Amino acid sequence: MKKIIAIMLILIFCMIPAGCGSSDVKTDESQPVSDEKADAVREEVVNLVNDELPAISDRRDSAVQVFNDFFSEGESADRDVWGPKLTDAVNEYDQYLLRLKSIGTTTEEGTGLLSLYVGSAELQFKAMQDIADATNEMDSDKLKSARSSLAESHDMMDEYDRKLLEICNKYGILIN
Secondary structure, eight states, rough: HHHHHHHHHHHTTTTOOSOOSSSOOEEEETTTTOOOOHOOOHHHHHIIIIIIIIHHHHHHHHHHHHHHHHHHHGGOOOHHHHHHHHHHHHHHHHHHHHHTTTTOSSHHHHHHHHHHHHHHHHHHHHHHHHHHHHHHHOOHHHHHHHHHHHHHHHHHHHHHHHHHHHHHHHHHHHEE
């Protein structure tokens, strides 16, 4: 049973998207400045993607690393050792979520992007909680819930990427 759970956890957790932050966006200097709203959207989106999200990614990354380390142990993962570590990682991710939710936006476009990003992160958090619970309780139903949450999170992150591209195209923002 432990081997089956470990394999399922590995497959499930591999689906967690790391999220944005690796893309570099900037204002297209050849795009004529059209109005204050366009300027505000450009500034907010560039700041969100290049500064705000990467600035808080340390807690997300450290929590994800704990889960990756757990999965790399596979069948040999001792639940008595890893249970508390996974719980700590869930708490670390919860702190990331608090920081993520504290990011302020002023434009409709920025708020929409951030809402998608937060929604995806909340679903990842739920999946992490379910995986930790499944490990501690040896409950395969929690794995099914985690798989569902991760699939929804992935879909939401895809929507975030589509929306970001749409906004960038509309407002003359370059993505490197």
